[in-house]
Amino acid sequence: MNSSSLPQRSTVRKKKKPARKRKKRGFFRTVFRVFMFCLILLIIAGGWLYLAPSAQNTRYLIADTLITTQHRYMAKYIIGEDELKNRVSEYTERFQEMGNEVDTHVIEPEPVVPEDKPLVEIEKVTGSGYAGYVMIVNDPKKVRLGVPDKVGSGEKVSSMVARTGAIAGVNGGGFADPNWKGNGFKPIGLVVSQGKLYYNGLGGKKSTQIVGLDKEGKMIAGNYTLDELSKMGVQEAVTFQPRIIVNGKGQIKNAAEGWGIAPRTAMGQRADGALIFVVIDGRQPGYSIGANLYDVQQIMLKQGAVIAANLDGGSSTVLVKDNEILNKPSSQYGERYLPTAFLVFEDPGQADIRNIWEGLDPSKIDAGKKRTQ
Structure with a gap:
């Protein structure tokens, strides 16, 4: 057989494609x-x-x-x-319905802080998707409502604490906030401090949902008229809602009624008079997404609250202790400028909190005017 007729193996090698390609x-x-x-x-x-x-x-x-x-x-x-x-x-x-039930809770006539307890106690709290703090104020009579010190602008809670000599502070009521760029100077509803009406933004409304304290340190929360608040001897108060615990009973049935997930601030009271402030961070994946109102309610009940109500939350949520911000506000700019804050004092009689809205017409306050400070 002729070897030339056999298939021949090509001696030409195919070029390999470069490994990089x-x-x-x-x-x-x-x-x-x-x-x-x-x-x-x-x-x-x-x-x-x-x-x-x-x-x-x-x-x-x-x-x-x-x-x-x-x-x-x-x-x-x-x-x-x-x-x-x-x-x-x-x-x-x-929320309106949740504020209508008559509150019958009572506290000890003269709340006394045990010698082995400080005025303020703070502990961390965590749950499914959220992290934050619980602050206990063992003497409710040591709390005053702080307000800004300059016309036309709100004030950071840390600034209020430092300026007034308070030992702790938590954000209070809501405010007009056009496009979430408000100056923090125009509160929503009422502001009462040291027994005096500092701000009345009710317009034609006869009543409003308030969160506050009377002269005996008893927490007041629910739907009230100005006349009712006066007769009750309310000393410190802001407008906000909803009330989430009344007469020891939670008002929110389950998480589905919890009004979404967000940073939260709330105030409550135990039967012994001690105030409970719950501050939950949110909108920060990996740390804390936030909580719904049912979560906050359950934290309050666990702490022994017989009454509790929601305060302004979201990017306003902040807790200050000894001139240090303990939580992580969700605003990319840090603390917000706010119209009100609940402040804790060793000696509240020394607190200098003047009425910055005196003589101003609420309807003419520009909530969006750029701050000058």
């Missing part, structure tokens, strides 16, 4: 596959979120959380614009 193509293929996998998951999750009846609670949780932020309008993309309006209306009515 193969690795590069492999990398892009991996990225593409991951992208497609994530896209498919997103489509499936979106379909479940918007279409599945079982996802209703999740939709409302997301919507309620958005409602508590400056991006409230985005909730309409989760539950629809009409449902958003209904949701806000439902909460408003529900």
Whole structure:
């Protein structure tokens, strides 16, 4: 057989593609596959979120959380614009109802701080997705409502504490906050400090939901008229809602009624008169997402609260002790400028808290005017 007729092995070697190009193509293929996998998951999750009846609670949780932020309008993309309006209306009515039950709780006539206890005790608190602090003030008569010291601008709680000589402070009531860029000087509703009405922004309303203290140190929270507050001897108070515990009973049935997840501040009182302040951080993945009002209510009940109410939260939430900010405010700018704060004093008689709104017309205060300080 002629050897020339046999198949011949080519002596020419094929050039191998450079390893770098193969690795590069492999990398892009991996990225593409991951992208497609994530896209498919997103489509499936979106379909479940918007279409599945079982996802209703999740939709409302997301919507309620958005409602508590400056991006409230985005909730309409989760539950629809009409449902958003209904949701806000439902909460408003529900919060109003939660403030109507007559509070009958009593405290010890003369709360006395045991010798082995400090005036203020602070401990960390954690739960599912949240972290924060509980501050106990063992003598409720040592608390005063602080206000700013300059016309036209709110004041940071840390500044109020340092300026007045307080040993601790927590943010108080809400304020007009156009586009979440308000100057913190226009409170919502009422401000009462040292038994005097410092600010009346009720307009034509006859009553408002307040959180405060009477002259005996008893916590007052609920829906009241100015005349009722006067007769009750209310000494320190701000307008805010809702009341979450009354006569030792929680008002919120479950987490689904907890009005979303957010940074929270709340005030409560035990039967022995000690005040409880709960401060929960939020909007910080990896540290604390936030809590709903049911979470806060349960913390208060565990602490022995017989009455408790929500205070301004969100980016306003702050706890100051010995001139140090203990929590982590969620605002990217740190502490906010606020109109009110509950301050704790060793000697409250020395507190210099003047009425910065005296002589001003609430309707003419510009809540969005740029601060001058």
